[in-house]
Amino acid sequence: xxxxxxxxxxxxxxxxxxxxxxxxxxxxxxxxxxxxxxxxxxxxxxxxxxxxxxxxxxxxxxxxxxxxxxxxxxxxxxxxxxxxxxxxxxxxxxxxxxxxxxxxxxxxxxxxxxxxxxxxxxxxxxxxxxxxxxxxxxxxxxxxxxxxxxxx
Numbered sequence: 001x002x003x004x005x006x007x008x009x010x011x012x013x014x015x016x017x018x019x020x021x022x023x024x025x026x027x028x029x030x031x032x033x034x035x036x037x038x039x040x041x042x043x044x045x046x047x048x049x050x051x052x053x054x055x056x057x058x059x060x061x062x063x064x065x066x067x068x069x070x071x072x073x074x075x076x077x078x079x080x081x082x083x084x085x086x087x088x089x090x091x092x093x094x095x096x097x098x099x100x101x102x103x104x105x106x107x108x109x110x111x112x113x114x115x116x117x118x119x120x121x122x123x124x125x126x127x128x129x130x131x132x133x134x135x136x137x138x139x140x141x142x143x144x145x146x147x148x149x150x151x152x
Contacts, residue, residue, distance in 0.1 A: 002098025003117040007077040009048050012040040016142040026135040032058035038142060046073050109134045
């Protein structure tokens with residue numbers, strides 16, 4: 001059962017461990033992984049900065065990988081507009097019910113995502129990418145990294 005989120009920025013703020021599997025759905029069915037962290041940091045203007053870094057292992061590449069997005073507030077606390085770092089819109093994220101499906105067209109490929117919040121400290125993202133250039137499924141599991149209370 002999905003976990004409802006009243007304030008999305010508050011829910012996301014902090015550091016999360018991410019474990020991602022990547023599967024090529026056509027051709028040879030190649031598989032890969034990404035492991036690392038995602039940090040959501042509030043900016044002065046109310047924007048939430050998303051920074052992901054870790055190690056990607058794929059048949060044609062193995063090494064460090066990063067990704068950045070900006071999440072901008074809306075009139076609804078459970079909804080954020082996700083943007084690329086240059087300000088181009090990516091998609092809307094609404095976790096008020098604990099689950100959200102949306103799409104992003106990036107011609108010639110199409111991206112669909114399903115977010116599911118499983119607890120106050122965990123959520124998943126499943127991206128399906130289809131088109132002439134890509135045919136992938138990316139399944140990410142994120143778990144909040146709780147600071148050690150003994151650390152000042």
